[in-house]
Amino acid sequence: MSFKRVAIIISVSIILIGFLIFKSQNKPSEIKDPSAANLVTPKELPTPSPNLPQFNQSSNLSEELQKVKPRDFTPDFNNLEKSLGF
Amino acid sequence: MIKFTFLIWLIIFLGFAPVAEGRVTPEDIVVAQKESYQKSTESYTDASKMKLDNLQKDILNLNRKLTAELDYAMVVQALILDEFEVRAEGKYKSQIEDARYWITFAHEAVAYQAAKTYIPRVTGEQNFKSDASSTIGLFKSEIFSARLKVFKAEGIVKGLLKNEF
Numbered sequence: 001m002s003f004k005r006v007a008i009i010i011s012v013s014i015i016l017i018g019f020l021i022f023k024s025q026n027k028p029s030e031i032k033d034p035s036a037a038n039l040v041t042p043k044e045l046p047t048p049s050p051n052l053p054q055f056n057q058s059s060n061l062s063e064e065l066q067k068v069k070p071r072d073f074t075p076d077f078n079n080l081e082k083s084l085g086f
Numbered sequence: 087m088i089k090f091t092f093l094i095w096l097i098i099f100l101g102f103a104p105v106a107e108g109r110v111t112p113e114d115i116v117v118a119q120k121e122s123y124q125k126s127t128e129s130y131t132d133a134s135k136m137k138l139d140n141l142q143k144d145i146l147n148l149n150r151k152l153t154a155e156l157d158y159a160m161v162v163q164a165l166i167l168d169e170f171e172v173r174a175e176g177k178y179k180s181q182i183e184d185a186r187y188w189i190t191f192a193h194e195a196v197a198y199q200a201a202k203t204y205i206p207r208v209t210g211e212q213n214f215k216s217d218a219s220s221t222i223g224l225f226k227s228e229i230f231s232a233r234l235k236v237f238k239a240e241g242i243v244k245g246l247l248k249n250e251f
Contacts, residue, residue, distance in 0.1 A: 052162065061166050061170060061247050065247065068159040068163065070237060073229060077222065077226055080144055080148055084137075084141065086215060
């Protein structure tokens, strides 16, 4: 292969690589993934209560599990709608 | 040789360009939603804007409250599993690992939910009630989905505790 040919290949390669890098840095204007909506980088994650239970050999684990069973959130939503005047 | 090199680069370029175009981060979506929201509410009265701001604040506060409850439940479930593992003394290893997986999965879902922000989709100043209901409906379905995952993890731990010592 002649020097001229090698130079042409290298030059074109550099131009194409530069173009690809430029493309990857450009933010797209059209939203393509609406399913990921409503997300932001987590800044304020809930911190667990400092009063965590301590378990030992005598603890009834089934009872302790029952205590933290998630409650129904419907009343909270009813209150929210009420506060908005619905 | 040159033609072959050009062909290779053309294939790489055509393959890479669409991927670069499609890369959208969640933050891009939120920023776009905020811009759309600000544009749509430009002509709203101050009173209507205040109502929408209060809606967002109320949803944010409720999301924090409910995800904090779910997060606490997950932490306690993990502590219970730890205590069970101590008592098991090497038994039920695969069931414990399975339970730990589902606890982690649910915990991550709760953290994911806690990070969400809800920007109302506004369709007009006179449609506040339907816009608010639609936003609350989305929030409700997503928090209940996170809650369901916590329930699933709880069910798995409960099943394991039937072997309680």
